[in-house]
Amino acid sequence: MVDKKVTIIGLGLIGGSLARALKERVGITDITAINRSSRSIDAALKDRTISRGSSELNQHVYDSDIIFICTPVRRAIEYIELLKEKIKPDCILTDVGSTKSEIISYINKMDNPPLFIGGHPMAGSENTGYEAGFTHLFENAFYVLTPSKTTTDYSMNLMTGIVEKIGAIPVKIRADEHDKATGCISHVPHIIASTLVNMVRFMDSEDGKMKLLAAGGFKDITRIASSSPEMWENIVLSNKEQIGGILDFYVEILKKFKTSMENDDSQAILEFFKSAKDYRDTFSSHKRGLFTPEYDILVDIIDEPGILGEIATLLGHNKINIKNMNVLNNREFQQGCLKVTLPDPESLDVAHKVLIENGYKATCI
Known part of the structure; x- marks a missing residue:
């Protein structure tokens, strides 16, 4: 996998996170990016995530071993048409679209279709753009792989291996399912x-x-x-x-x-x-879904100067990283007027224990 030449078309949240994960977790060093806006290309070059970037398809793309099309489905189909006769016969084309039937049906109806595997990493964020991406976006997320009529055992095994290396959980499933x-x-x-x-x-x-x-x-x-x-x-x-x-x-x-x-x-x-x-209540709390989960604690506090700093200091001394703190104006059905957001479930458990032991009334939500 390390020696594979990869192209990512569409350097937004998913494409940018894929580029980061492929470099840092898989070890791929030859990554070409195609994006209509130069801003994302410039940012990815500056942080050395990609090897090169352009707004147009070029020979580096055509020489790729794997091409991830990270655009909306209908735009992805347009790229398939542009690529089908120019890429290498064994190049794996894959997408990250949220629907699979339309693109798989399109591939299967082509007279001479390229080697294609439908993909859908079931992870994301409300935020968009390259800047919103991060390496561990796919950690513990399901990554759906839908075969087409051109999918080979080798290509499926390779894609499965890549999905596992970026921290995701591969799931092979039919497009209609x-x-x-x-x-x-x-x-x-x-x-x-x-x-x-x-x-x-x-x-x-x-x-x-x-x-x-x-x-x-x-x-x-x-x-x-x-x-x-x-x-x-x-x-x-x-x-x-x-x-x-x-x-x-x-x-x-x-x-x-x-x-x-x-x-x-x-x-x-x-x-x-x-x-x-x-x-x-039977849903898993350890798997990532289409949107990054939030790990929050509501803390019932007295409205007085220094209380926020007191809680931040307490958690900091226990090596707990705080992602965000918000004073809520409406308690609704939960006790508490301070919401503390943590980065992961482990931090949530430790923070909750620390707060309770120090006399705070805290509720995980």
């Missing part, structure tokens, strides 16, 4: 989050009372609505069949709940929330 799963756990939730935000926007009073109070839980459950609108337009249109069916199912669940509420059916309402809680 992938799109149904991501439709349920990612695409429709994004639509719902944006719908909730728009609901408040439309229903809010002129003086913005709802916006003022939209802290805590509401802000957390709509966090993903801050993602790139352009990216999500592309995702929705490339997976509209699966999303349409899932939305129909979701609407039926809402209708059933509304009927239970109108009929004062307390048992049905209780079961609605209980079944969701029980199933939600």
Whole structure:
């Protein structure tokens, strides 16, 4: 793997993080980057993540052993057309798109398709751009690999090895299975989050009372609505069949709940929330999803000078790195008005123990 020549097309969050991970974790030293904006290229050259960069395809790209196309699906298909007759026959083309059926179907219908493996690293962030990327973005994240008709055992084994070396968990799955799963756990939730935000926007009073109070839980459950609108337009249109069916199912669940509420059916309402809680509690807390998890502690504190410094110093003395601290204006259903964000679950456990031992009332959320 170390001797492979790699090209990354699209040096945004995913492409930039891939470039960093391939160099630092896999040991690949020959990395070409293609990006429409020179700003990301300049930044990647400055921190020595890539060997060279350009806004146009060139001979370095055509000589690559592996090409990661880190663009929206429809743009990726355009690049496949530009590359198919110029790259080496054994060059592995792969993408990182959030939908797989459209691009795999396109490859399988080509008369002389290139060697292609669909890819989807299920990790990300609300932030975008090369600057938002980091080497460990893929740590413990599932990385879906979807074979096409041109995928060979060697190419799949090579890609699996690369995925493992960047810290991710490879999952081989059919394109249609992938799109149904991501439709349920990612695409429709994004639509719902944006719908909730728009609901408040439309229903809010002129003086913005709802916006003022939209802290805590509401802000957390709509966090993903801050993602790139352009990216999500592309995702929705490339997976509209699966999303349409899932939305129909979701609407039926809402209708059933509304009927239970109108009929004062307390048992049905209780079961609605209980079944969701029980199933939600079985989810793994050790695997990364499409968005970087947040490890937060709510601390109940007295509003007095120096209290924030006191907590920061206490955690610092115990070698706990604090990512962020926020004073909350709305406690909602949780006790506490200071939210401390930690970098990982281990830090969360240690910080919680330290705070409790020092007399603070602290809750992990």
